Amino acid sequence: MQPVDLVIDRLASVATPERVLVDAAIAASAGRIVAVGPREEVLRAVAPAHGAVEIDGRGLSAIPGLVDCHTHAVWAGSRIDEFDRRAQGQPYEQIAAAGGGIRATVAAVRGATEEELTALTVRRLARMRALGTTTAEVKSGYGLDAASEAAMLRVAHAAGRSAGVRISGTCLALHALPPEAASAAAFVRTAIDEILPACEPYATAVDCFLERGAFSAEECRPFLEAARARGLALRLHGDQFSECGAIPLAVELGAASVDHLEQTGRDGIRLLAESGVAAVCLPLCALYLDLPMPPARALADAGARVVLATDFNPGSAPAESMLSVLNLACTRLRLSCAEALAAATLAPARVLGLEREVGRLEPGYAADIVLIADPDWRAACYHLGEVPARVV
Amino acid sequence: MQPVDLVIDRLASVATPERVLVDAAIAASAGRIVAVGPREEVLRAVAPAHGAVEIDGRGLSAIPGLVDCHTHAVWAGSRIDEFDRRAQGQPYEQIAAAGGGIRATVAAVRGATEEELTALTVRRLARMRALGTTTAEVKSGYGLDAASEAAMLRVAHAAGRSAGVRISGTCLALHALPPEAASAAAFVRTAIDEILPACEPYATAVDCFLERGAFSAEECRPFLEAARARGLALRLHGDQFSECGAIPLAVELGAASVDHLEQTGRDGIRLLAESGVAAVCLPLCALYLDLPMPPARALADAGARVVLATDFNPGSAPAESMLSVLNLACTRLRLSCAEALAAATLAPARVLGLEREVGRLEPGYAADIVLIADPDWRAACYHLGEVPARVV
Numbered sequence: 001m002q003p004v005d006l007v008i009d010r011l012a013s014v015a016t017p018e019r020v021l022v023d024a025a026i027a028a029s030a031g032r033i034v035a036v037g038p039r040e041e042v043l044r045a046v047a048p049a050h051g052a053v054e055i056d057g058r059g060l061s062a063i064p065g066l067v068d069c070h071t072h073a074v075w076a077g078s079r080i081d082e083f084d085r086r087a088q089g090q091p092y093e094q095i096a097a098a099g100g101g102i103r104a105t106v107a108a109v110r111g112a113t114e115e116e117l118t119a120l121t122v123r124r125l126a127r128m129r130a131l132g133t134t135t136a137e138v139k140s141g142y143g144l145d146a147a148s149e150a151a152m153l154r155v156a157h158a159a160g161r162s163a164g165v166r167i168s169g170t171c172l173a174l175h176a177l178p179p180e181a182a183s184a185a186a187f188v189r190t191a192i193d194e195i196l197p198a199c200e201p202y203a204t205a206v207d208c209f210l211e212r213g214a215f216s217a218e219e220c221r222p223f224l225e226a227a228r229a230r231g232l233a234l235r236l237h238g239d240q241f242s243e244c245g246a247i248p249l250a251v252e253l254g255a256a257s258v259d260h261l262e263q264t265g266r267d268g269i270r271l272l273a274e275s276g277v278a279a280v281c282l283p284l285c286a287l288y289l290d291l292p293m294p295p296a297r298a299l300a301d302a303g304a305r306v307v308l309a310t311d312f313n314p315g316s317a318p319a320e321s322m323l324s325v326l327n328l329a330c331t332r333l334r335l336s337c338a339e340a341l342a343a344a345t346l347a348p349a350r351v352l353g354l355e356r357e358v359g360r361l362e363p364g365y366a367a368d369i370v371l372i373a374d375p376d377w378r379a380a381c382y383h384l385g386e387v388p389a390r391v392v
Numbered sequence: 393m394q395p396v397d398l399v400i401d402r403l404a405s406v407a408t409p410e411r412v413l414v415d416a417a418i419a420a421s422a423g424r425i426v427a428v429g430p431r432e433e434v435l436r437a438v439a440p441a442h443g444a445v446e447i448d449g450r451g452l453s454a455i456p457g458l459v460d461c462h463t464h465a466v467w468a469g470s471r472i473d474e475f476d477r478r479a480q481g482q483p484y485e486q487i488a489a490a491g492g493g494i495r496a497t498v499a500a501v502r503g504a505t506e507e508e509l510t511a512l513t514v515r516r517l518a519r520m521r522a523l524g525t526t527t528a529e530v531k532s533g534y535g536l537d538a539a540s541e542a543a544m545l546r547v548a549h550a551a552g553r554s555a556g557v558r559i560s561g562t563c564l565a566l567h568a569l570p571p572e573a574a575s576a577a578a579f580v581r582t583a584i585d586e587i588l589p590a591c592e593p594y595a596t597a598v599d600c601f602l603e604r605g606a607f608s609a610e611e612c613r614p615f616l617e618a619a620r621a622r623g624l625a626l627r628l629h630g631d632q633f634s635e636c637g638a639i640p641l642a643v644e645l646g647a648a649s650v651d652h653l654e655q656t657g658r659d660g661i662r663l664l665a666e667s668g669v670a671a672v673c674l675p676l677c678a679l680y681l682d683l684p685m686p687p688a689r690a691l692a693d694a695g696a697r698v699v700l701a702t703d704f705n706p707g708s709a710p711a712e713s714m715l716s717v718l719n720l721a722c723t724r725l726r727l728s729c730a731e732a733l734a735a736a737t738l739a740p741a742r743v744l745g746l747e748r749e750v751g752r753l754e755p756g757y758a759a760d761i762v763l764i765a766d767p768d769w770r771a772a773c774y775h776l777g778e779v780p781a782r783v784v
Contacts, residue, residue, distance in 0.1 A: 080766075083774045084729045087722035131777075284776065288723050319776035330479035331680050337476045374472075382475045384676065384711035385523075385777055 001047040004029045006367060006392065009039055011057035012375030016361045017064065017341040020377070026062060028367035036361050060389055061377035063341060064361050065134025065368025066322040069168075069348035070235075070259050070280055070309035073128070073138050074121050074152045074159075077108025079314045083288075092289050092316065093213055093241065101315055102142070102176040109142040109152065117155045118162075124312070124320060125163035131321045132380070132388045134368035135349070135358045136165050137309075139207055141172030145180075145190075146198035149173060153202035166366075168352045170235060171199035174208040174215045174223055184219050192226045204353060205233035205256065210246040217245035224253050233353060239264040240291070251275040257307065257351045261294040262286050269295060273302035278351045281343075282311035283328035284319045296333035296343075306335070307351055308343040323388075326381040337378040367392065393439040396421045398759060398784065401431055403449035404767030408753040409456065409733040412769070418454060420759035428753050452781055453769035455733060456753050457526025457760025458714040461560075461740035462627075462651050462672055462701035465520070465530050466513050466544045466551075469500025471706045475680075484681050484708065485605060485633065493707055494534070494568040501534040501544065509547045510554075516704070516712060517555035523713045524772070524780045526760035527741070527750045528557050529701075531599055533564030537572075537582075538590035541565060545594035558758075560744045562627060563591035566600040566607045566615055576611050584618045596745060597625035597648065602638040609637035616645050625745060631656045632683070643667040649699065649743045653686040654678050661687060665694035670743045673735075674703035675720035676711045688725035688735075698727070699743055700735040715780075718773040729770040759784065 006028040014024040014036065025042035027035045029049075035042045048054060082100050086092060095101050109117065121138075128136060138156035143149040153169040160167035173191035181187035196206070206227035208220040214237075224234050234255035238246020240262050247268045250258045258272065259280035272279045281294040300306045308325050311317040322344055329340035349359030358366050372380050373389040380388070398420040406416040406428065417434035419427045421441075427434045440446060474492050478484060487493050501509065513530075520528060530548035535541040545561040552559035565583035573579035588598070598619035600612040606629075616626050626647035630638020632654050639660040642650045650664065651672035664671045673686040692698045700717050703709040714736055721732035741751030750758050764772050765781040772780070 078766075078768060080768045080770045080774045083722065084770055087726065087732075087773075088728050089726065287720075288776075290723060318774055321777050324776060328679075330475065331682060334479065334481065336480050340479075374470075376470060376472045378472045378476055381479075382472045382710055384680075384716060385713050 002029070002034055002045060003049040004034050004046045005049050005052045007046065007048050007052060008055040008057045008062065008369065008392070009043070011060055011062050013061040013377045014361060015063050015341055015377045017338065017345055018360070026361060026369060031367050033361060033363050033365050033367050035363060055392070057371070059375055061372045061375060061379070062361065063370050063372060063377050063380055064345045064359055065370055065391065066132045066344050067135040067348040067352065067359050068128065068133045068310050068312070068322050069137045069307060069351045070282060070311050071136050071138050072141060072313035073124050073136065074117055074155050075105050075109060075142055075314045076112035076117060076120060077105055077314070079104060082315065096213065103179070105142045105314055106144055106176065106178065110148055114151050114155055117152070118158050121155055121159035122162045125159050125165045128320045129163055129165050129391055130387070131323055132370040132391060133322050134165060134391065135168070135352070135354065136160070137168040137170055137352055139170040139172040140199060141175030144173070144176065144178035146194040149195050150198040150202065153199055157202060166358065168205070168354070169203040170205040170207050171196060171203040172207040172209070173199070174220055176209065176214060184215065188219050188223055191223050196226060196230065200230060200232070203232060205235050207235040207237065209237045210244055210249070211237065211240055212242050212244060217249045221249065228253060235259060239268060243268065247271050250277050259309070260285070262291040264295060269298050269302050269304065272299060273304040276305060278305045278307045278347065280307040280309055280351065281333060282309055282317065283332055284325060285311040285317040287328065288316050293332045296329065296335055300335065300339060305347055306339070306343050307347040308340065309348060321385070323380055324384060327384045330381045337381045340381055394421070394426055394437060395441040396426050396438045397441050397444045399438065399440050399444060400447040400449045400454065400761065400784065401435070403452060403454050405453040405769045406753060407455050407730070407733055407769040409730065409737055410752070418753060418761060423759050425753060425755050425757050425759050427755060447784070449763070451767055453764045453767060453771070454753065455762050455764060455769050455772055456737045456751055457762055457783065458524045458736050459527040459740040459744065459751050460520065460525045460701050460704070460714050461529045461699060461743045462674060462703050463528050463530050464533060464705035465516050465528065466509055466547050467497050467501060467534055467706045468504035468509060468512060469497055469706070471496060474707065488605065495571070497534045497706055498536055498568065498570060502540055506543050506547055509544070510550050513547055513551035514554045517551050517557045520712045521555055521557050521783055522779070523715055524762040524783060525714050526557060526783065527560070527744070527746065528552070529560040529562055529744055531562040531564040532591060533567030536565070536568065536570035538586040541587050542590040542594065545591055549594060558750065560597070560746065561595040562597040562599050563588060563595040564599040564601070565591070566612055568601065568606060576607065580611050580615055583615050588618060588622065592622060592624070595624060597627050599627040599629065601629045602636055602641070603629065603632055604634050604636060609641045613641065620645060627651060631660060635660065639663050642669050651701070652677070654683040656687060661690050661694050661696065664691060665696040668697060670697045670699045670739065672699045672701050672743065673725060674701055674709065675724055676717060677703040677709040679720065680708050685724045688721065688727055692727065692731060697739055698731070698735050699739040700732065701740060713777070715772055716776060719776045722773045729773045732773055
């Protein structure tokens with residue numbers, strides 16, 4: 001009998017997500033899952049230690065803590081006016097070209113102190129956690145100089161510690177051209193020589209916004225190669241407004257993922273499926289910008305590794321809820337509830353290199369457990385805006 | 393100086409919604425707004441009584457309590473499995489034809505006690521209120537016999553009193569054909585002779601599901617005429633899956649609204665604009681069922697009275713948040729934030745005949761005030777899933 005400090009008993013259903021158990025129990029010790037299974041089996045195997053937390057799971061279900069592998073959760077300033085202008089028909093790319101969009105947030109972030117940014121980010125991450133997200137990737141990309149980019153990632157880690165969200169940092173130096181840059185080529189050099197080394201202590205990956213009006217494949221390539229040489233994983237924003245070669249570049253360089261994919265056609269789908277590069281779909285962003293939804297069903301049918309994330313950011317997705325993403329995955333992306341949950345837990349864990357740590361309710365994994373206030377765990381997908389009963 | 397028992401001072405912005413005030417105050421007495429305007433003006437005009445509640449509105453904004461004029465918030469049973477089947481490609485109408493859909497909920501409602509229904513409904517209405525909805529229309533339609541239909545409306549009123557939501561009851565007898573009905577014609581007679589009189593004490597309106605597979609215009613007509621003779625307002629579910637004559641019938645009979653409109657074409661838009669019959673758009677339902685969005689922009693441009701509601705129900709919109717609807721109105725229906733707010737406050741108040749009571753932050757109106765945790769009231773539209781700071 002193994003001693004444990006947490007037992008959740010009589011759960012109506014548990015999605016691990018690879019299997020679905022009914023009338024189940026979960027036991028954990030020191031933040032690690034020790035046992036999960038039919039309740040009699042679990043209760044035979046473990047012994048609650050003195051002072052252990054015992055939760056009556058009757059009427060509830062459990063899923064793994066959600067893993068949001070694509071966010072821009074550190075920012076300052078407001079872009080509500082831009083939202084209202086888009087609602088009235090002004091396109092996102094036109095607003096960006098007029099100095100709004102990402103550049104507006106860069107100015108606000110550079111003008112904020114690290115303390116101000118941390119306070120704003122703690123509030124956002126706490127809300128994410130209340131909505132079931134226990135692991136989040138957070139990108140830089142609103143600083144665009146070495147000091148500001150590194151500060152953003154420090155803020156993300158500090159805020160994650162306060163809010164109880166595990167953070168994975170990504171250096172998104174090639175997000176937009178800062179006003180002081182002489183040219184794209186010059187800024188790529190700055191990114192490689194200054195921003196990348198400054199961010200490295202706080203980052204496990206890098207990312208680029210590969211898009212018309214942002215950076216080309218040939219501009220991204222040296223930055224990605226420099227990052228790879230430092231042992232960082234590679235991510236790419238690709239195919240959001242146009243197919244500009246993100247997928248072939250990602251496959252060539254062995255990137256962890258290409259994210260967005262609203263415009264991805266058959267060749268791109270095939271390449272992703274054959275390569276195993278993860279396809280990160282961001283339906284909230286497509287909803288906000290009225291873009292076509294990413295071809296998640298076709299990707300899944302082709303055998304690609306489909307992943308879901310929020311893209312939480314002040315411009316194109318001011319929405320932090322992975323539960324909303326689960327809902328959109330079922331209503332707009334034609335994924336089943338089981339496919340959606342896997343794409344929000346174990347698949348993004350793998351994108352972040354955390355596939356042995358989070359994203360599964362199995363022995364040895366982190367005890368990040370989201371309790372849903374319904375006997376059927378699929379309520380997490382069904383009810384838009386579901387608030388979980390509790391995040392353990 | 394008028395004595396008041398509530399003052400909210402230093403509000404960064406207030407959308408009444410017909411005007412937007414900055415650095416404003418709101419004062420109320422006995423649940424009625426007494427003054428709203430620039431703060432010096434309001435503070436000169438009123439005197440807080442002993443024990444008055446004074447709220448510091450710094451950093452916050454205010455909008456009227458949201459009015460949700462189309463819900464089916466009373467139900468029992470679960471339709472999560474149906475949701476998952478739809479996610480996997482099975483169409484809504486096929487599920488309904490196989491005995492799922494509305495008929496599944498009818499069986500569950502008939503099998504539940506009034507106490508059980510009330511407990512379920514209180515929880516739902518409390519969540520709606522927490523999300524800013526202070527007035528809700530609730531339909532019958534899952535009972536389909538006189539006793540069950542009347543019970544549903546009693547439950548709605550009782551639950552509204554518990555949850556602090558003002559309820560407007562609607563008898564939706566012609567929602568689906570109950571299993572015991574010999575024919576549609578026979579059920580229409582039952583609806584007129586039995587269900588309508590039983591519901592009348594709890595209802596201010598009636599509604600019909602006018603659709604292929606549900607009821608035709610000619611089946612709805614005698615029921616609507618009988619309701620009109622009793623002084624009830626008329627509503628119609630129309631043009632959701634097909635144009636079956638709902639708008640011409642609504643115009644002819646002087647209905648308060650036609651709701652859904654996903655398939656409404658140019659003639660229907662023109663008829664609604666010319667007649668003044670309100671056009672109730674339900675974007676959450678269109679999202680869930682992957683239907684085209686209702687043509688809200690074209691309706692507004694033509695001069696129709698555009699209204700927004702949730703359609704909160706267990707099948708096609710298990711989502712109670714009018715804040716989500718505000719967001720979808722801006723992202724999918726191409727309404728500005730100001731248009732969306734009017735369509736969620738004063739316009740639905742008029743549909744419910746409550747236009748002198750709710751939907752405006754103006755003297756004499758109910759003091760249903762939603763405080764938003766942002767200096768810009770448009771955060772209510774911008775942030776998907778915004779939780780208001782407080783509902784006063």
